[in-house]
Amino acid sequence: MAADRVSAVETSVEVIETLARLEKAGVTEIANEVGGSKANVHKHLKTLQAARLVRQSEAGYTLGHRFLHFATTAQQTEPIYRESQQYLTNLADVTGTTATLVVREGLDGVYLQVVSPTDNRTEAPEEGTRAPLHELTGGLAILSCYDTDRRTELLSELVDSETRARTLQDRLETIRQHRTAISDRDGAGNEDGDTPREVVAPVTAGDGYPAGAVGLWTPASGDEDARVETDLRKLVRNTATTISNRLTLTR
Known part of the structure; x- marks a missing residue:
């Protein structure tokens, strides 16, 4: 049921799925894909980065190698x-x-x-x-x-x-x-x-x-x-x- 879901987690999943599909993307591109604000998407990316689930470079964000373990x-x-x-x-x-x-x-x-x-x-x-x-x-x-x-x-x-x-x-x-x-x-x-x-x-x-x-x-x-x-x-x-x-x- 929708009431049992956590919207913030759903957004993070959408960010991860977007990076898996695009391979590399910036905040603006990800925000456009998930339909959220750049500020909110940036927070999600930083949280995921702290958990080593995404990596940041000058070219944008990519999935982190921690997913290999999963x-x-x-x-x-x-x-x-x-x-x-x-x-x-x-x-x-x-x-x-x-x-x-x-x-x-x-x-x-x-x-x-x-x-x-x-x-x-x-x-x-x-x-x-x-x-x-x-x-x-x-x-x-x-x-x-x-x-x-x-x-x-x-x-x-x-x-x-x-x-x-x-x-x-x-x-x-x-x-x-x-x-x-x-x-x-x-x-x-x-x-x-x-x-x-x-x-x-x-x-x-x-x-x-x-x-x-x-x-x-x-x-x-x-x-x-x-x-x-x-x-x-x-x-x-x-x-x-x-x-x-x-x-x-x-x-």
């Missing part, structure tokens, strides 16, 4: 992150493509880990990137693990259209049957897109509920499309199964 802590508190590191690295090395781990946070999917081979950085989201579950291939893989009633409940919160919800239910059932989700070639169902495709398999915990989703980002070429339909699906499923077993054993 990011590492946020990752390490997730059991699936700890159990999947080795296997995601192996998956990326064996395939020569970028491997990812997506987890659910509320109604969003978050890229918790992104691993690329040193000699081949496939275009893929950065760690921490988030989007509504139904907009991510990994999010769809996660949703597919829930029973029909729970899926219906979540989709009712994610989409407004009943037609869209039914279409998603059908796709989730297909993903559930095949234990694999494949993204559209360009994210819109077009066959000639140049955007890398994503092959994803859900990771479950001992109770059968989703813990996350493992994926591979593959270049959009004819050769890679053939691999998507064969070896990559199997490799991703096997990796997801291995991580699921590890989570079950360590619970």
Whole structure:
């Protein structure tokens, strides 16, 4: 509820999000972005600077390196992150493509880990990137693990259209049957897109509920499309199964 929120903290969060988006900005630019006065924004910046959350230079303000500690802590508190590191690295090395781990946070999917081979950085989201579950291939893989009633409940919160919800239910059932989700070639169902495709398999915990989703980002070429339909699906499923077993054993 809005009554339970602290407006000053909300403003500080907006300042931090603005710096994350712009990378570097001055007081005036930040004030314009958050819709506040320069004097008020300046106070927030100085408070954040004292906490080492932002840094100041002649060119403006940037995020402080203290956020690196927060990011590492946020990752390490997730059991699936700890159990999947080795296997995601192996998956990326064996395939020569970028491997990812997506987890659910509320109604969003978050890229918790992104691993690329040193000699081949496939275009893929950065760690921490988030989007509504139904907009991510990994999010769809996660949703597919829930029973029909729970899926219906979540989709009712994610989409407004009943037609869209039914279409998603059908796709989730297909993903559930095949234990694999494949993204559209360009994210819109077009066959000639140049955007890398994503092959994803859900990771479950001992109770059968989703813990996350493992994926591979593959270049959009004819050769890679053939691999998507064969070896990559199997490799991703096997990796997801291995991580699921590890989570079950360590619970």
